[in-house]
């Protein structure tokens with residue numbers, strides 16, 4: 487009993503775009519172009535992905551899943567990389583990190599029989615894991631950069647006392663991990679109370695019984711939770727060393743950092 | 750040559766031009782000059798927080814590049830301008846350095862608090878609750894906990910009011926007297942320079958302009974640069 491939104495009904499979605507458009511016009515926010523463009527772009531992207539998914543779901547799982555998961559990881563890597571391009575090897579760390587995270591989560595799903603190895607199950611679930619991991623990695627990179635800048639005095643003090651980079655960075659690593667995990671801990675606390683998670687909403691609209699839907703939601707929420715933790719940890723532990731040179735000295739400028747990329 | 754602790758010849762692009770000097774064991778040196786002269790940069794070369802682009806620095810006759818870095822930094826203590834304490838208690842800060850080398854013993858806390866002249870019941874206070882002067886003492890104590898042979902001080906009282914900085918001077922004065930430390934101190938405070946220093950090195954634009962007895966430098970400056978500096 488899957489409900490369907492008819493194409494005529496879809497046309498009326500224009501009304502939903504008119505609201506922000508009117509606001510922008512009335513208050514001269516100068517965002518009209520952006521609003522129109524992002525609405526059109528979003529619509530095209532979603533339709534495209536709809537057709538692509540239809541095609542992928544019909545493919546053999548051993549082709550469709552690696553193909554789509556690979557593309558998702560690649561795109562996600564570029565996206566997260568933007569938050570820390572000046573850090574040497576950031577792309578490789580992010581890419582391999584996402585691969586490890588997705589690989590281990592997928593392995594657990596399959597081993598414990600939570601998800602079937604079918605494109606229609608693995609791809610949407612993986613998308614959520616990879617997307618959230620991407621955000622967590624980007625946040626961890628940004629946070630790490632700002633912590634290193636803010637705490638350069640303390641780090642100098644620690645180094646001056648004889649600390650190795652790893653020892654000196656301890657404080658920052660802790661703070662970064664903490665900051666990356668907090669939003670997830672918070673959202674787990676209010677899950678289902680404040681808003682029904684998107685996936686659960688989708689399943690219920692699709693006709694799945696609520697209790698069935700929450701089982702899936704639990705699987706995905708906890709998978710995301712552990713992937714996000716793992717992602718933040720991988721990025722932080724792999725990247726802190728690039729804030730120092732080989733003589734246990736703090737690197738003081740972005741140029742110096744970039745010039746070391748070829749080490 | 751035994752008593753030359755440092756033999757210093759360092760050049761750092763655009764910052765330090767040509768620094769050539771030796772430091773003997775137990776010398777009390779005041780490094781002074783206008784801001785931007787390269788005093789901090791010079792200080793950071795001693796414990797390798799930075800490296801010169803060219804030139805050589807010898808510590809006890811050995812190039813510092815061949816000393817193990819952590820050990821070198823432990824022996825050459827540095828106190829920065831701002832306290833930069835680690836979050837936690839006074840005790841956490843005091844034991845940080847020695848713990849890195851597995852050398853901390855709880856019995857040392859008392860002795861260190863005595864050195865920096867803070868009451869012992871401060872040990873378990875959070876460092877956020879301390880005044881600026883108290884924080885700077887903890888910062889000094891944290892460096893002393895490593896039992897350094899050389900003490901580098903980068904304007905340790907510049908952020909403090911007159912009374913508090915005099916108290917810190919008192920702490921330093923006693924420390925220098927009791928423990929035979931070699932000291933290199935950067936300061937803008939000439940009264941403090943005379944009280945704590947013996948030898949003065951006046952720097953300007955990355956170069957050493959005058960080097961000699963601190964009282965002589967302050968009373969009878971030879972160079973025009975130093976004369977001008979003292980007039981301001």
Ligand SMILES: Nc1ncnc2c1ncn2[C@@H]1O[C@H](COP(=O)(O)OP(=O)(O)O)[C@@H](O)[C@H]1O
Nearest residue numbers: 738763764782783784785786787788789790791
């Ligand atoms: N990390 C750095 N990179 C490049 N230039 C620096 C750096 N640190 C300081 N400088 C420059 O070097 C000069 C000397 O600085 P500094 O050693 O801090 O002087 P001082 O301590 O005598 O005031 C200044 O012109 C400063 O702008």
Ligand SMILES: [Mg+2]
Nearest residue numbers: 788789790903
């Ligand atoms: Mg300075």
